[in-house]
Amino acid sequence: MSLTMEALSRHRTLILCAAAFGASVAVGWFLCASKKKSKKRKLQKVGEVSQLFIHPIKSMRGVSLSEAECEEFGLKNGNLKDRHWLVVTESKVHVSARQEPRMVLISVSCNKDHLVLNAPEMEDLKIPLILPKTNSVSICKVWGNEVPGRDCGEDASHWITNFLKAKQVYRLMHFENKMKPRNPKNEYPTYTENDQVAYPDLSPLLLLSEASLDDLNTKLQKKVTIRHFRPNIVITGCSAFEEDSWKEMQIGNHVTLKQVMPCPRCILTTVDPDTGVIDMKEPLETLRSYRLCDTADKEVYKDSPLFGHFLRIEKNGKIKVGDPVYQITY
Numbered sequence: 095m096s097l098t099m100e101a102l103s104r105h106r107t108l109i110l111c112a113a114a115f116g117a118s119v120a121v122g123w124f125l126c127a128s129k130k131k132s133k134k135r136k137l138q139k140v141g142e143v144s145q146l147f148i149h150p151i152k153s154m155r156g157v158s159l160s161e162a163e164c165e166e167f168g169l170k171n172g173n174l175k176d177r178h179w180l181v182v183t184e185s186k187v188h189v190s191a192r193q194e195p196r197m198v199l200i201s202v203s204c205n206k207d208h209l210v211l212n213a214p215e216m217e218d219l220k221i222p223l224i225l226p227k228t229n230s231v232s233i234c235k236v237w238g239n240e241v242p243g244r245d246c247g248e249d250a251s252h253w254i255t256n257f258l259k260a261k262q263v264y265r266l267m268h269f270e271n272k273m274k275p276r277n278p279k280n281e282y283p284t285y286t287e288n289d290q291v292a293y294p295d296l297s298p299l300l301l302l303s304e305a306s307l308d309d310l311n312t313k314l315q316k317k318v319t320i321r322h323f324r325p326n327i328v329i330t331g332c333s334a335f336e337e338d339s340w341k342e343m344q345i346g347n348h349v350t351l352k353q354v355m356p357c358p359r360c361i362l363t364t365v366d367p368d369t370g371v372i373d374m375k376e377p378l379e380t381l382r383s384y385r386l387c388d389t390a391d392k393e394v395y396k397d398s399p400l401f402g403h404f405l406r407i408e409k410n411g412k413i414k415v416g417d418p419v420y421q422i423t424y
Contacts, residue, residue: 137344137420141331144304146415149324150209151179151266152293153190154200155367156324161414164349164407167275167291168298169326173204173223176326177293180243180267181254186234188293192362194258196370211253219253221246225268234267236293241276243267243293269293282394284355289406297354297404301327301337306401309334310377313384318377321367323359325402329419337403342422348411350422356387358398 147156148169162169168176181189181197191197201212208220225244233240246266255264269275275290282296291298302325311317320328327345329337342352359381364373381399 133424136423138423139418140336140340140343140421141303141329141419143327143345143413143415143417143419144330145320145328146413147321147324147326147328148174148176150174150176150202150204151181151200151211152177152188153181153192153194153197153362154202154211155198156321157202159415161412163410164299164345164413165410166298166407168294168407169413173207173209174202175292176298177291178269179209179246180234180236180269180293181264182234182243182267184263184265186232186265186267188234188236189264190362191365191370191372192360194260195365195372196258198365198367199370200254200257211250213257216253216257219250221250221266225270231273232267236276237281237295239276239278239280241269241293242273243269282355289354296357298407299327299351299405300325300357300402301329301351301405302402303329303332303334303337305330305332305334306337310381310401313380314377316376318363319367322363322365322377323402324362327405327413331419340403340421342408344420344422345413346411346417348409349407349413350409351405352408354404354406356395356400357402357404358395359401360398363401 146159146162146169148159148162148171149156157174159171162171170176183189199213203210205220207223209223211219211221225246229245229247231242231244234243244267246268250266251263254266258264269292275292277285277287278289278291278296279285279287302320302323307320338356340353344350359378361372361374361378364375364378366373378399381401382397385399385401386397387395387400
């Protein structure tokens, strides 16, 4: 009898200990949750969206929009998606306006189920948005990184090659929905395994303020436009380079974005978007005079001046010109 009572007592003690442990875990979870809840998200208005652009074909003329859907791989308007088409050599290495400045003179639009290309002294070219499955899929190289694309066909190849008066044959590739995207983490450690893009240089979004452009133009003899810098989102109502400090932001009521890194600029900024002539000097040299990185990041950015910011999309939604832009703080 005494042994039975002793066993019951021991069993009761174990139950009480387990209950106490469970209660302490619950209390800890509650305190942690309360702490997170008390860390309130604050919105401070810092400007408004003044312009939106998508560049369906990398390095070709951008399309100005009044509104766009902000999705995983960037801005979208109807069937046009930002940087989802790519010009490549026959060996599938990407070609940009750095090598072929006249690419910026090619306009891109959408007509029902076709992508339409227009350029001076050329007949419009229509390319099906849904390509035949018989068109080959190849691995293309974007800054040495592999990303797939489906060939847009011989007509597109001849049209682009002829307009650019190229010495080699170029082809147009399309990144389709189910294709494996590229991870920019291979190029810059500020990105993560979850960051994915189609054919942009790095991020799905690039943001710049009008004030920063105005500041640059005060230092230039020949003024430049926002189109020299090919952003997706342009902000007004803030001071010059104020966007450098916006680590996290909200546009309108839904879209949430995070800053990944500043945009290192190259000779593409010296291509005149109206003439297709490359200057090789300005505005790049002036930017280098006052927008080089801090010494700590010199190894990363070298002599590339920083102008604008690459963003990570945290929450999708619609963006419109006139939408308020908020800086998020905690």
